[in-house]
Amino acid sequence: MSENRTWTRRNVLRTGGAMAGVGATAGCLGSLGSSDREAAYTVSMPPVGEVEFPGVPETWVTNNGSWADMGVALGQDPPEGVWLPSRYHTQYYDEIPDVSVDKSGMTRISDDGVDPETFYEMDGDVHVIDPNFLTNRFGDDVTESDVEDIENDIAPFFGNSIFSTGYSWHEDYPYLSLYEAFEKLAEVFQENERYEAFVEVHDEFQSNVEEVVPAEDERPEVAIMWAVESEMGSFSPYLIGEGTSFKQWRDLGVEDAFANTDVRDFHSTRGAVDYETLLEIDPEIILFRGQEAKTAEEFQDAIVSQMEDDDTARELTAVQNGSVYRGGPLYQGPITNLVVTERAAEQVYGVETELFDRQRVGDIVNGDF
Missing domain, CATH: 3.40.50.1980 (Nitrogenase molybdenum iron protein domain)
Structure with a gap:
């Protein structure tokens, strides 16, 4: 698959849409007047290479709770769909004041296989999914041609399978740490300041953890x-x-x-x-x-x-x-x-x-x- 990916979505970005489930205000493009949020930009990540965005995505799709949680941390609406909603454990947000996610309407992408038509039904502005996960784990359902069609017709793929290093097909490109991946998604949503604030929390947290380890x-x-x-x-x-x-x-x-x-x-x-x-x-x-x-x-x-x-x-x-x-x-x-x-x-x-x-x-x- 090409290392140079350009978002060719015909309708660019939809406007409007309200925050649903998260006690935060996501940057809704329809209500934004600042040119810095509407200008085109690119974000690079293995294995997808350079991905061009004409504006900040409003709706998105992801394959698991790692990326879904990153999006919530960045103040975004929850994703339209995840691989298995049952493994996106939103009860952890009960620990955090004024943060909650309702996943009752979230699309389950994997249902005894993967149907490419599901991506058309969700119609996300970006697919935060490693395309190699689809074509290597579910090659009978989703081919490289299907991935290219989804990118051309709907929106790009932008993801890296980070939760496990046990995949042989992942040997040709690097894994990312949690915060390396988080930083990349922050660039996609143009939420770098939120990301940096989380880095500060995480640094302090790591120091506290080190103090309790015997x-x-x-x-x-x-x-x-x-x-x-x-x-x-x-x-x-x-x-x-x-x-x-x-x-x-x-x-x-x-x-x-x-x-x-x-x-x-x-x-x-x-x-x-x-x-x-x-x-x-x-x-x-x-x-x-x-x-x-x-x-x-x-x-x-x-x-x-x-x-x-x-x-x-x-x-x-x-x-x-x-x-x-x-x-x-x-x-x-x-x-x-x-x-x-x-x-x-x-x-x-x-x-x-x-x-x-x-x-x-x-x-x-x-x-x-």
């Missing part, structure tokens, strides 16, 4: 897996890697219980581990992904209770010590990362103090920065 020999071994309530006893293992979905665990410096074993990451093998394997490793803390829609109490009732009732699982140190927790989402943006890292610090280190200023985050989203 010496290396005092950090626990954790096992991160994907669990399904109806299939307890067989779990997909995740080794802590460089993708954004592991940011909180890297920042907290935890030890990966699988790192020095024969267990391989689910992304590379599609393998599974059972209770017997876990008992051999016996991690101090067990973290289950796929459970973020549950409250802590619901997780205890649905997941932990099954382990306590299993003859093998109840022998695990983590079960005996009450150290089985929700393991965080696959997709993290700047707001989500603050919330889940603070929660993780409490889980693994017993930290009970706030590590970031929630009111400050809400103020930035709402334009006070």
Whole structure:
């Protein structure tokens, strides 16, 4: 696919549209008179190269909650559609004053495959999706020709798959860190000052996190897996890697219980581990992904209770010590990362103090920065 992408949308940008769900005022192009917001500009990011925008996008589409959260942090309307709305965990915004997102009308892009017509129905001003994700993961549904048609008929693609480094097709171009990707999206929405305000919050947050992380020999071994309530006893293992979905665990410096074993990451093998394997490793803390829609109490009732009732699982140190927790989402943006890292610090280190200023985050989203 071409490295030089130009937005050729016939109708340029729609005007009008009100903020729906987020307690903030997005820069609606129809109400803007400043030439700096209406002038054409370009933003560059691998693998899409230089993308030209004739004006600031109003509506947008993205493939996961990482980018959706970035957009919310930048004061934008929520996206018209995401890959799987169920994995965009908007309940994290309950922690932030005056920020909320209603995803009830959000289009689910992936529905037993991907139909290119869905992009025409959503009619977004930009598709914040790595086009290689579409053509490599769903090549039977979306071809390079389909991607080019969508760009020519509707709007460009602008994305990089950042949550995991386990994709072989991503080896030809660099991954971005969470804040590198966030900065690129801020350029798209022309919200650089909001981005810089978040950088300040994040820098202070990182300093606070560093203060609560104990010496290396005092950090626990954790096992991160994907669990399904109806299939307890067989779990997909995740080794802590460089993708954004592991940011909180890297920042907290935890030890990966699988790192020095024969267990391989689910992304590379599609393998599974059972209770017997876990008992051999016996991690101090067990973290289950796929459970973020549950409250802590619901997780205890649905997941932990099954382990306590299993003859093998109840022998695990983590079960005996009450150290089985929700393991965080696959997709993290700047707001989500603050919330889940603070929660993780409490889980693994017993930290009970706030590590970031929630009111400050809400103020930035709402334009006070």
